[in-house]
Amino acid sequence: xxxxxxxxxxxxxxxxxxxxxxxxxxxxxxxxxxxxxxxxxxxxxxxxxxxxxxxxxxxxxxxxxxxxxxxxxxxxxxxxxxxxxxxxxxxxxxxxxxxxxxxxxxxxxxxxxxxxxxxxxxxxxxxxxxxxxxxxxxxxxxxxxxxxxxxxxxxxxxxxxxxxxxxxxxxxxxxxxxxxxxxxxxxxxxxxxxxxxxxxxxxxxxxxxxxxxxxxxxxxxxxxxxxxxxxxxxxxxxxxxxxxxxxxxxxxxxxxxxxxxxxxxxxxxxxxxxxxxxxxxxxxxxxxxxxxxxxxxxxxxxxxxxxxxxxxxxxxxxxxxxxxxxxxxxxxxxxxxxxxxxxxxxxxxxxxxxxxxxxxxxxxxxxxxxxxxxxxxxxxxxxxxxxxxxxxxxxxxxxxxxxxxxxxxxxxxxxxxxxxxxxxxxxxxxxxxxxxxxxxxxxxxxxxxxxxxxxxxxxxxxxxxxxxxxxxxxxxxxxxxxxxxxxxxxxxxxxxxxxxxxxxxxxxxxxxxxxxxxxxxxxxxxxxxxxxxxxxxxxxxxxxxxxxxxxxxxxxxxxxxxxxxxxxxxxxxx
DNA sequence: TTAGGGTTAG
Numbered sequence: 001x002x003x004x005x006x007x008x009x010x011x012x013x014x015x016x017x018x019x020x021x022x023x024x025x026x027x028x029x030x031x032x033x034x035x036x037x038x039x040x041x042x043x044x045x046x047x048x049x050x051x052x053x054x055x056x057x058x059x060x061x062x063x064x065x066x067x068x069x070x071x072x073x074x075x076x077x078x079x080x081x082x083x084x085x086x087x088x089x090x091x092x093x094x095x096x097x098x099x100x101x102x103x104x105x106x107x108x109x110x111x112x113x114x115x116x117x118x119x120x121x122x123x124x125x126x127x128x129x130x131x132x133x134x135x136x137x138x139x140x141x142x143x144x145x146x147x148x149x150x151x152x153x154x155x156x157x158x159x160x161x162x163x164x165x166x167x168x169x170x171x172x173x174x175x176x177x178x179x180x181x182x183x184x185x186x187x188x189x190x191x192x193x194x195x196x197x198x199x200x201x202x203x204x205x206x207x208x209x210x211x212x213x214x215x216x217x218x219x220x221x222x223x224x225x226x227x228x229x230x231x232x233x234x235x236x237x238x239x240x241x242x243x244x245x246x247x248x249x250x251x252x253x254x255x256x257x258x259x260x261x262x263x264x265x266x267x268x269x270x271x272x273x274x275x276x277x278x279x280x281x282x283x284x285x286x287x288x289x290x291x292x293x294x295x296x297x298x299x300x301x302x303x304x305x306x307x308x309x310x311x312x313x314x315x316x317x318x319x320x321x322x323x324x325x326x327x328x329x330x331x332x333x334x335x336x337x338x339x340x341x342x343x344x345x346x347x348x349x350x351x352x353x354x355x356x357x358x359x360x361x362x363x364x365x366x367x368x369x370x371x372x373x374x375x376x377x378x379x380x381x382x383x384x385x386x387x388x389x390x391x392x393x394x395x396x397x398x399x400x401x402x403x404x405x406x407x408x409x410x411x412x413x414x415x416x417x418x419x420x421x422x423x424x425x426x427x428x429x430x431x432x433x434x435x436x437x438x439x440x441x442x443x444x445x446x447x448x449x450x451x452x453x454x455x456x457x458x459x460x461x462x463x464x465x466x467x468x469x470x471x472x473x474x475x476x477x478x479x480x481x482x483x484x485x486x487x488x489x490x491x492x493x494x495x496x497x498x499x500x501x502x503x504x505x506x507x508x509x510x511x512x513x514x515x516x517x518x519x520x521x522x523x524x525x526x527x528x529x530x531x532x533x534x535x536x537x538x539x540x541x542x543x544x545x546x547x548x549x550x551x552x553x554x555x556x557x558x559x560x561x562x563x564x565x566x567x568x569x570x571x572x573x574x
Numbered sequence: 575t576t577a578g579g580g581t582t583a584g
Contacts, residue, residue, distance in 0.1 A: 098577050129578045136579095164579045200580040235581035270582040277583095305583045340584040372584055 091116070098126045105134025108403065110143075117147070125156050132165045141169050163187040164198045171205025177214075180205065194225070200233040207236035215240070231257065231265040238268055242275035250275060266297050270306055277310025282319070285310075301327070305337045312345055320345075336368030343373055347380035355380060356389060363400055371397070371405045378411045387419035410439045417447040426456075436467075442474050449482040457482050477510045484514025489523055503536045509545045516549035 091097045097120055104113040113134035117123055123131075128151040135144040148166060152158065163183055170180040180202055184194045199222040206215040215237055219229060234257055241250035254272055257264045269288065276285045285307055292299055304327035311320035328334070339362060347355060355377045362369050374397050381389040394412055397404050409428060416425040429436055429444060441464050448457040461479070464471065471479075476499050483492035496503065496511045508531070515524040524546070528538060 095575090095577050102578070124577095126578045131578095133579065159578090161579045168579070195579095197580045202580090204580060230580095232581050239581075265581085267582045274583070300582095302583045307583090309583065335583085337584050344584070370584095376584075 094120070094124050094127055097123070098130050101127060101130040101134060105130060105137055108138060110134045110138035110140060114143075114147075123151075123154075125151070125159060125162065128156065129159075129162045129165060132162065136165055136169050136173070139173060141173050144169050158187075158192070160187065160192055160195050160198060163192060163194070164201055167198055168201045168205070171202055172208065175205075175209055177202070177206065177209075194227070196222075196227055196230055196233065199225075199227055200229070200236075203233055204236040207240040210240070212237060212240045212244075228261065230262045231268055234260075234262065234264070235268045235271060238264075238271045242271060242278075247272070247275045247279060247281075263296055266300050266303065269297055269299070270302050273303060274306045274310070277306060277313075280310075280314055282307075282311065282314075282316075299330075299332075301332045301335045301338065304332060305335065305341060308338070309341045312341060317345070336370055336373070339367055339369065340372050340376060343376050347376055352381055352384045352386060352389070356393065359393070360396070369400075369402065371402060371408055374402065374404070375407050375411060378408065378415070382411050382415040382418065385418060387415045387421070390415040406435070406437055406440070409434065410437075410443060413440060414443050417443060422447055422451060422453075436469065438469055438472050438475060441469055442472075442478060445475065445478045445482065449478065449485055452485070454482070454486045457486075473504075473506060476504075476507055480507055480510040481514060484511070484518055487518060489515060489518060489520050493523065493527060503531050503534070505539065505542065509542055512542060512546050513549045516546050517553055519553075 091100050097116055101113045101116050104110070104116070113131050117127055117131040120127060128147060132144050132147045135141075135147060144165065148158065148162060151162065163186075167180045167183050170176045170183065184198060184202070187194055187198075199218070202218055203215045203222075206212075206218060219233065222229060222233075234253065238250045238253060241247070241253065250272055254264050254268060257268070269292070273285050273288060276282070276288075288295075289299060289303075289307075304323055308320045308323050308327070311317070311323060324334075324338075327338075343355075343358070346358060359369060359373060359377055362373070374393055378390045378393050381387075381393070390412060394404060394408065397408070413425045413428055416422070416428075425444065425447065428434060429440065441460060445457060445460055448454070448460065463469075464475075476495075480492050480496060483489070483495060492511055492514060496507045499507055508527075511527070512524055515521070515527070531538060
């Protein structure tokens with residue numbers, strides 16, 4: 001066994017060294033950056049040292065203070081470079097305003113986009129629609145419509161772009177296709193003909209909602225209205241087929257598209273290549289790439305990122321590096337996504353201490369390091385219980401003007417919980433402007449259970465309901481665990497009966513574990529009897545979990561063994 | 575009008 005572990009370790013180490021070599025070569029990183037001593041951060045009580053700021057004389061901020069200060073800036077400051085590079089301080093013409101509104105919309109900063117629109121004297125239709133799009137991207141539907149109405153009230157006649165954004169909102173966020181259709185009819189009535197983008201938006205929305213048949217029906221309507229589809233109209237359909245595992249149907253449609261007058265473009269091929277990679281069908285990917293020039297398309301960085309990522313996921317690291325070479329030989333630039341794929345590999349195979357200097361150097365080189373890169377690194381550091389390093393990276397993100405996303409904060413909260421700093425985790429959750437999701441709540445609920453803070457546990461559940469944060473299967477399991485740990489066994493049983501109309505095997509497993517651990521074998525036997533009467537299948541996995549619970553409980557003396565036999569009898573239907 | 579809306583990779 002020792003020899004096997006030793007050889008396995010050697011293989012992992014070789015892969016890690018190779019990964020690092022490739023990253024260093026691709027991004028032209030001097031090797032010394034990977035030999036530097038561990039980065040300097042304060043390991044005491046989650047404080048971030050002032051060395052993370054530019055001012056060497058700055059006082060030491062606690063993590064909470066530093067974070068609260070940042071979070072209190074509800075509206076992120078505009079990136080200076082955006083202004084400086086383009087407009088020497090302020091936008092002047094409507095076109096400049098529009099470009100800037102678009103930038104903020106893409107950065108997810110709808111407030112900044114809206115502020116710019118409001119400071120304009122006479123915004124035109126372009127500026128209004130770009131601001132609408134920024135609000136749509138931030139999920140702020142009511143305000144999107146409000147800007148649309150405001151535009152009309154100023155006497156501007158909405159064009160197909162403005163209507164298409166409303167259609168997009170109804171399809172993607174509200175999933176109300178009847179309203180989307182009504183808008184299309186309304187615009188036609190008002191003399192504004194829906195174009196290929198308007199129709200393609202609906203088709204993409206229907207596909208996202210799982211309605212491929214409806215998408216085809218809608219395409220017939222589009223053809224009836226003399227609007228010709230293009231590659232962008234068909235690509236969401238290809239995507240849906242692939243998501244349903246119907247890669248053959250996707251391939252057939254792809255081959256049919258040329259004859260339909262809209263040859264597939266690089267994105268259409270990328271969708272197919274992604275599906276083939278997921279199935280491990282790399283021979284077919286090779287064939288498609290070999291024939292690309294004859295088929296009238298050129299692979300781009302996304303094509304190779306998809307391929308390289310697929311190979312990495314299948315553990316084919318050598319092949320992945322070979323494709324990276326091909327990509328670079330074709331003079332395709334490695335993107336932020338390439339960086340993230342390699343970073344994920346580095347996180348998997350290398351020492352966690354290499355990750356921070358790697359990110360720092362990537363930034364220095366001007367690589368497209370974004371929230372995803374930091375999240376990948378922080379997840380790894382959270383797994384290795386390096387909470388201080390996670391906080392250091394959060395600090396770096398803020399310092400470098402990279403907007404943390406919800407996933408970033410969830411990783412930080414998890415990391416704080418795992419290192420016993422529940423108060424600081426709660427501090428983030430309660431910060432002004434922080435919008436938690438199901439994952440945030442699951443992390444905290446689980447932690448409240450572990451630390452026996454049941455009052456907080458029930459309060460958070462009430463908040464989830466109040467804030468309309470939907471629970472998922474993990475939340476249900478945590479609730480079952482929590483009720484059992486709080487010795488509210490009857491409520492736990494009642495709850496499992498209630499979820500999904502009764503006795504989901506995953507939740508039952510949690511309940512069985514809690515009942516055994518709480519010494520409520522009688523309740524468990526009655527539960528198993530009830531399930532049997534209802535025709536619910538009792539599987540071996542459930543029994544394994546219960547035996548595990550008995551073992552965890554210890555004291556496997558004759559009385560406990562007797563109880564196990566009772567449970568086994570019940571399972572076997574005796 | 576060389577501005578604004580629909581498809582892909584982590």
